[in-house]
Amino acid sequence: MPDLLTHFLVAFLFVKLIKIERYKSLIYLGTILPDILTRCPVFAIDVILNIREFNWFFMPLHTPFGILLTCLFVTYFFDEKSRKFVFTNLMAGAFLHLFLDVLQIHWGTAYYLFYPFSWVKFEIGLFWPHQSIYFIPVLSLVAAVIISILVVENGEFGVRNRNV
Amino acid sequence: MFSNKYKIGKMVLIFLLILFLCHYGYHKGPETVGPELQDYLDNAELFDGAELVSSYSKVGEVNEGRFELMYRYGDERRKIIVIGNAEGLEEGDIVSVKSIFRKDGFLELEEIHIHKHLYLQWYASLLPIPFVILFFFKEFKFKLQRLEFERRR
Numbered sequence: 001m002p003d004l005l006t007h008f009l010v011a012f013l014f015v016k017l018i019k020i021e022r023y024k025s026l027i028y029l030g031t032i033l034p035d036i037l038t039r040c041p042v043f044a045i046d047v048i049l050n051i052r053e054f055n056w057f058f059m060p061l062h063t064p065f066g067i068l069l070t071c072l073f074v075t076y077f078f079d080e081k082s083r084k085f086v087f088t089n090l091m092a093g094a095f096l097h098l099f100l101d102v103l104q105i106h107w108g109t110a111y112y113l114f115y116p117f118s119w120v121k122f123e124i125g126l127f128w129p130h131q132s133i134y135f136i137p138v139l140s141l142v143a144a145v146i147i148s149i150l151v152v153e154n155g156e157f158g159v160r161n162r163n164v
Numbered sequence: 165m166f167s168n169k170y171k172i173g174k175m176v177l178i179f180l181l182i183l184f185l186c187h188y189g190y191h192k193g194p195e196t197v198g199p200e201l202q203d204y205l206d207n208a209e210l211f212d213g214a215e216l217v218s219s220y221s222k223v224g225e226v227n228e229g230r231f232e233l234m235y236r237y238g239d240e241r242r243k244i245i246v247i248g249n250a251e252g253l254e255e256g257d258i259v260s261v262k263s264i265f266r267k268d269g270f271l272e273l274e275e276i277h278i279h280k281h282l283y284l285q286w287y288a289s290l291l292p293i294p295f296v297i298l299f300f301f302k303e304f305k306f307k308l309q310r311l312e313f314e315r316r317r
Contacts, residue, residue, distance in 0.1 A: 003285045007291035023315070025299040032296055035289070050239070056193030060185040069185065073178045076171060079307070079314045083166035107260045107277070108197075116188055119196045130279045132287055152284040 002104065002132030007031045009139035014096060016146045023082070023089045029073065031092020034101075037061040037070065062101075063115040067094045070078050104129050201235050201244065204265045212267035221280065223257045226250075233261065233271070248273025258282050 015024045038058040045054045060066035071090040078086045102111055103126045108119035153160035201218065204211040224232030224243050230252060232243040247265060247270055254260070258279040263271035304313040 003288035004293070005288040005291045008295065023303070025296070026305040028292075028296045028299050032292060036293075039289075052236075053194065054190075057190040059193060061182075066182070066185050069178055069182050075166065075174060076178075077260045077311070077313055078304075079310070079312050080166065082313075082315055088194065088247050105277075106219065107262060108219040113193045113280040114219065116185060119192075128277060128279065130282045130285050133281060133284050136288060 002037060002100050002129060002135075004032050006132040006135050006139065007035075007073070007100060009136065009143055010100060011093055011096055012143055013139065013146070014092075016143075016150070019090070026086055026089035027096070029091040030090040030095075031097045033090070033094055034062045034067055034097050037067075056098060057148045059112065060115055062098075063112050064095070064098060067091075067098070067118075100132075103127065104132075202237050204267060205244075208265075208267040208269065211265050214265050215274070216261075216263050216265045216271060218259075218261045218263070220258055220260060223253060223255060225258055226253050226255050233259075245270040246273050248272065248276075250276045250278070253278060 008031060009026060009028050014020075015027055020027065038055070038061050041058055042055045045051050061070055068091065071087055071094060074090060075083050075087040098111070098113075101112065102123050104123055105121060105125040105128050110123040112119060114120055114123045199211070200218060204214065204216060218233060218235070222234040226232075229249055230245055230247050231248050231250065234241055234243055236242075247260065247262055248263075250259075250273065253276070260277045260279065261271070261273065262275040263273050265271055303316060304317055306312075307314050
C-alpha cells in the first residue's frame, strides 16, 4: 500500500478537481477505509495476541467486492435521504485507494481484484509501496497551491465569512 | 435499496456476507500461495534449483558476497544464507528477494530490492487519520436516538 498520507492527498486533489462539496469527507473516509479495515486488526492481532495468518481473514476487505459490501454496510448508519450520496462517495474514495494500490510493485504478493470469484492476482507495477513517500512533497505542494487559490478566489476555509 | 424498509434485515444480511467473505479468505487463502522457505528446506532435494521469492524479510549479518536473511518458522526466527552481492545493503534492512534455492540449504541471489525508509511509510500513514475524523465530524453529527449520522446544515 502507498502510505495513507499519499492516499489522502490524492483524494483531496480529486475532491478539489472534481469540485465535490457535499459529502466530501466520505471520500476521505473511503480512501483510508481499506487499509484501516485490514492493517489495523491484523497488526493488533499479530502484536497483541501474537496470532499470525489473520491477514487472510481481513484480506477480502481490501478487494473491490469486499469494500463494496463494507461501504454498503456503513451506509446504513446514515440517515435515509443521504444514503445514496454516502455510498457513492465512500465507494469513490475506496476505489481511488484500490486504483493507487494496483499501481505498485510487489514480489510474491499482489491484489486479488476479482475475489471471491477468482484468486488471480493483479498489479501494474509502477512503484514500490515505500516509494510513495517521495510523492508526498509534490502532492502537498499541489494541495497547498490549490488551497491558496481557493482561499484567494472563493473565500473558502472561512475567509469569505470573515470579510462579509 | 437504501430505504429504511427492512433496514436491520439488510444490515444483518450484508454483515453475514462480509463475514462469509472473510471466512472464505481465511480458509482458502493459504492454499493459494506457493510453498514457503521451510517447505523448501524440508524437501531440499525436490526444490533444488527452484526459484524462491521472499517479501519484506529482514537482513541479518552482511558480509562480502553473502548475507543472512531472517525468516519465521512458527514463532521462531531463523536465518538462511544468501550468496550474492547487494549494493548498499546493511544489517537490519527490509528486503524483497528473488533467489534460487540450493539443496545444501542456501539461496543464490537473483534480484533484490531494499525497502529503504520503510518506517516512514508507517508514520506517514498515521498523519491523515485525525484530519479524516475532523473533516467527518465537521460534516456529520451523530443522532443518538436514531443511531444514525446526519449531515450538518
